[in-house]
Amino acid sequence: MIRKSIGLLAGMLVTVAVYAAGAQLRADHPDTYTVRKGDTLWGISARFLSKPWLWPEIWQANPQVQNPHLIYPGDVLNLSFINGPRLGLQPRVRTEGEPVPAIPLSQLRTFLKELTVMDSGAVNDLPYVVGLEEARLRGAVGQNIYVRNLNASPGQRFAIVRPSHVFRGFNEDDRSDDSDKNGIVGHLIDSDVSMVHAPWSENFRNDGHYGRGRDLGVEVAVIGTAEVLRTGDPTTLLLLDSTQEIRKGDRILPIDDKPYDAYYYPHAPKAIAPNARVIAFADALDAVGPNQVVALSIGAKDGVENGQTFSVWQPGETIADDVAGNSWNRGTSPHVTLPEEFIGHVMVFRTFDRVSYGLVMDGIRPVKMGDRLTMPE
Structure with missing residues (x-):
């Protein structure tokens, strides 16, 4: 029996004009994409959207989508150009299997x-x-x-x-x-x-x-x-x-029979504590990258909830301004702090009162201890 799969991108039946200010399609998106075993919703969204963490907002704007997580390996995502880029999911015969998760839960068991x-x-x-x-x-x-x-x-x-x-x-x-x-x-x-x-x-x-x-x-x-x-x-x-x-x-x-959420909906926080930082790494000494776990200095009492996505910023280095000073005697040169740099995104997947566990979702540089968290914009 043919069944219509309702998934992450099935509800994105809106033109770019509707959501151009938010989650835009990437210019280099393919015409179609077949969902594969091992994919995650974040990873799929990152292939198509310039801001992958915005996909739940598009889903929420489409009430016909009942569950954005019911997308399976073998489903074909169609991108057409009728009145602007549109996303859709091709119906197919559903076979037994697990739907694609939002994040790689199998790596986070501990x-x-x-x-x-x-x-x-x-x-x-x-x-x-x-x-x-x-x-x-x-x-x-x-x-x-x-x-x-x-x-x-x-x-x-x-x-x-x-x-x-x-x-x-x-x-x-x-x-x-x-x-x-x-x-x-x-x-x-x-x-x-x-x-x-x-x-x-x-x-x-x-x-x-x-x-x-x-x-x-x-x-x-x-x-x-x-x-x-x-x-x-x-x-x-x-x-x-x-x-x-x-x-x-x-x-x-x-014994906690349900110690974690089965589904995660990446979304922006309404606010963020002013001194939110990365305070610890899991299984790393100096820095971490995508799909690695970090501990954050904010938790439920700070308004943090599972799925919240933050931008990670690295403080700029403080260097000697030898141009304004004496290049021959650096001890006399004034110092200047370089601007902080955007590093990537981290999504919270487990929240406690004052601490949260987060998964680094993407990054252009390694995340380091003390890096600052901001709103994802």
Whole structure:
């Protein structure tokens, strides 16, 4: 049976005159494009639109489009020139398969399912492992663990988590009252467990430029699951699975059945905090590029939500003006700061109170620590 696929570009049945001020077609777009396995909606939009993050606004202007994510490999995107460029989706026989995602979710599993960021105090208040079967120092799958302050019923399952990283603000002025003399806020986990290896890299400079501000939250990693056997205080749980040995002090969280959004709609934020920055990299030391993950110094309490897209700007270097000064004696030359440079776009895919995870969507230069976020225009 022939079915009409409703997808990202199916609703773009408007002429350039309607949206010329917004998401314009690229001049070098092809006449047709066949959707392939491995494509993403952002990537497809980037082939056709000068501003790929604007595609949801075009979709919203077309009420006949019920779901912009139902576009599948094999669908053919047609670009015709009747009364101006128009976009459409060629109907075809639908076969079984997964629709094309907005972003490459398969590459983000760790950040979507295994990590969450909480306030330090909230982590301290969680139920915790107080002991292990036969007084062992480490717990393994199939053994009992004993948890205090857990209100649960037999058969309930919980996640076991351990601190992995502490995110801190960008500026020295962002220090909280409990900062130490160096401006570093230590995590407040009242247990003797060491932190899990984190994917994040930060550059803690000695001049207070970044990484020395207030505590934005403690990231915790899911390291196992357990099921309640007997209630009480302590509560007895059976360790079902784990990626690491369980220790005294590990915390207990309810299992989140839907830890992340199934769909993402890239869109511009209504406003942005004045000091929004890139504060950490995932699995990188000095810089990152497209399809790599960064941590941002803004979160839900700053109005951030999943799908928001920001422009990334890199501060200009401060150099000596040898023309205005003495080129033979650079120490006497005045200094000038060069203008900041546009780097690319980052889209938020996971949001917490004061921290967000973002995916670098495109870029003309590597993103570096401390780069500034602005509205995508």
